[in-house]
Amino acid sequence: MERVELAIVGGGPVGMLLAAEAGRYGLRTALVETAASTSDQPKANTVHARALQSLARHGYREVLPEHGASDNTAMFHFAGIDGLAITSPEHEPPPVAKCPQAVLERAFEQHARARGVHVLRGCRATQISRTRDHAHLTLQSERGSHRISADYVAAADGAHSSIREQMGFTKDFRAPRISALLGVVRFADPATAPAGWHRTRRGWTVARDFGNGYTLIRAITFAGTPPDRRAPVTLGELQREASYILGRDLKMTDALHLRRFSDVSTLAHRFLDGRVALVGDAAHTHFPIGGQGLSTGIQDALNLGWKLAHCIRGTAGKDLLETYDEERRQAAQRVIDNTRAQAVLMRPDPELDPLRDLFTGLIRHDKDQNHLAAAISAQDTRYAPRTKGASPLEGTFLSNRPLVTEDGRSTSVVELLTEGRPLLLLSGPGADSTHRAQSRAWNTVVRTVSVRPDAGLPQEAVLVRPDGYVAWACDSADSLPEALRVWFGEEP
Numbered sequence: 181m182e183r184v185e186l187a188i189v190g191g192g193p194v195g196m197l198l199a200a201e202a203g204r205y206g207l208r209t210a211l212v213e214t215a216a217s218t219s220d221q222p223k224a225n226t227v228h229a230r231a232l233q234s235l236a237r238h239g240y241r242e243v244l245p246e247h248g249a250s251d252n253t254a255m256f257h258f259a260g261i262d263g264l265a266i267t268s269p270e271h272e273p274p275p276v277a278k279c280p281q282a283v284l285e286r287a288f289e290q291h292a293r294a295r296g297v298h299v300l301r302g303c304r305a306t307q308i309s310r311t312r313d314h315a316h317l318t319l320q321s322e323r324g325s326h327r328i329s330a331d332y333v334a335a336a337d338g339a340h341s342s343i344r345e346q347m348g349f350t351k352d353f354r355a356p357r358i359s360a361l362l363g364v365v366r367f368a369d370p371a372t373a374p375a376g377w378h379r380t381r382r383g384w385t386v387a388r389d390f391g392n393g394y395t396l397i398r399a400i401t402f403a404g405t406p407p408d409r410r411a412p413v414t415l416g417e418l419q420r421e422a423s424y425i426l427g428r429d430l431k432m433t434d435a436l437h438l439r440r441f442s443d444v445s446t447l448a449h450r451f452l453d454g455r456v457a458l459v460g461d462a463a464h465t466h467f468p469i470g471g472q473g474l475s476t477g478i479q480d481a482l483n484l485g486w487k488l489a490h491c492i493r494g495t496a497g498k499d500l501l502e503t504y505d506e507e508r509r510q511a512a513q514r515v516i517d518n519t520r521a522q523a524v525l526m527r528p529d530p531e532l533d534p535l536r537d538l539f540t541g542l543i544r545h546d547k548d549q550n551h552l553a554a555a556i557s558a559q560d561t562r563y564a565p566r567t568k569g570a571s572p573l574e575g576t577f578l579s580n581r582p583l584v585t586e587d588g589r590s591t592s593v594v595e596l597l598t599e600g601r602p603l604l605l606l607s608g609p610g611a612d613s614t615h616r617a618q619s620r621a622w623n624t625v626v627r628t629v630s631v632r633p634d635a636g637l638p639q640e641a642v643l644v645r646p647d648g649y650v651a652w653a654c655d656s657a658d659s660l661p662e663a664l665r666v667w668f669g670e671e672p
Contacts, residue, residue: 211297619664
């Protein structure tokens with residue numbers, strides 16, 4: 181039996197990212213994935229601002245877009261209404277990136293393997309059981325059966341997660357009301373291929389060039405779902421549906437890929453149960469409008485990874501791991517809510533035209549779009565404070581900024597966090613010797629850096645979690661030891 185500290189079931193981008201993070205912290209990790217290799221079939225390809233900012237802080241620069249001086253605003257859409265301006269703070273990555281899921285998966289897998297993760301492709305987890313101290317997986321592959329014993333198991337095996345079902349996780353379920361087809365197809369006459377977003381009284385088509393003479397097209401209707409939502413899609417079915425929506429005959433000649441999707445939403449009642457955690461689509465699903473699913477899963481992985489590492493290494497405060505469930509379940513609920521709102525706005529009902537007109541005016545002409553833009557980009561994410569007398573900064577995301585250390589070295593918030601350690605930033609005349617003395621017992625856990633006062637930090641002392649969120653902030657050092665105990669346990 182193979183013995184590991186963390187077993188991850190599911191090797192999509194979320195599972196691979198969690199594996200890469202576990203490898204960063206030196207955890208003995210095995211990842212189990214049924215597919216023998218990464219699929220290039222079209223799936224998610226949008227990564228939003230908070231996920232990009234978080235990836236930057238973890239050093240995944242190769243998946244980040246090039247950043248020009250004027251790239252802090254990107255135009256996006258809400259419920260198919262274009263003109264939504266999403267902005268990111270100065271010194272951060274651009275607010276939206278188009279990056280195919282397969283590219284992310286390969287990049288994260290490369291990091292995971294380089295950090296010693298045992299990646300088991302072509303292998304399926306058929307059974308899971310657990311005791312008080314361990315979880316046990318039975319695996320099946322062409323080579324036969326294999327068993328793994330793990331301190332913790334993370335289920336990243338998608339919307340139909342077998343681990344979630346076997347472990348008895350319950351969930352909220354909202355039945356689908358929308359029927360949608362997706363295909364990568366070739367049109368007999370390329371000039372007839374639709375482009376962009378089109379709404380008619382019958383539904384929507386969303387299409388874009390896929391390269392090599394192919395078009396990626398989605399056909400969305402609101403008349404209910406088919407009797408068998410898992411039945412294979414045929415080219416003829418997609419052709420008929422798109423033609424019906426647009427009110428003109430379309431001729432498609434062949435397809436590279438066809439599949440169904442819908443607005444079904446699920447939310448597990450718990451993301452963590454003892455030694456088993458759910459991440460990504462295993463924990464939550466929603467209508468894939470606005471490209472938020474991949475970004476939400478990325479943030480799940482980056483939230484869970486460092487907390488698991490501290491728990492396994494014995495440097496976690498009381499109930500640290502439980503905050504994964506509290507923080508990420510609330511974030512997933514917000515995504516489900518805003519995608520449900522978008523689905524309502526997209527319904528081709530004339531009674532909704534005044535509401536659509538109102539939103540169109542707000543999105544395109546109202547300069548104060550912060551609420552919708554922050555929701556889509558997850559830049560509104562704020563976690564509940566955990567320390568007594570918490571600063572208003574606690575639970576917020578510390579934006580990147582240039583810093584100069586006390587010895588004159590130029591750096592930044594992003595650069596200082598790439599080690600994956602908690603970071604205590606000190607600036608100002610009173611924030612050095614006293615804070616260092618108060619935090620000395622945690623020096624092996626927390627990295628302390630003194631920077632010049634002109635850094636523009638919101639307070640003289642800021643404790644930053646490895647995922648970039650503020651754990652504690654105060655000008656006085658009196659409450660620092662208690663904050664360190666809350667987050668990282670008693671003095672090592």
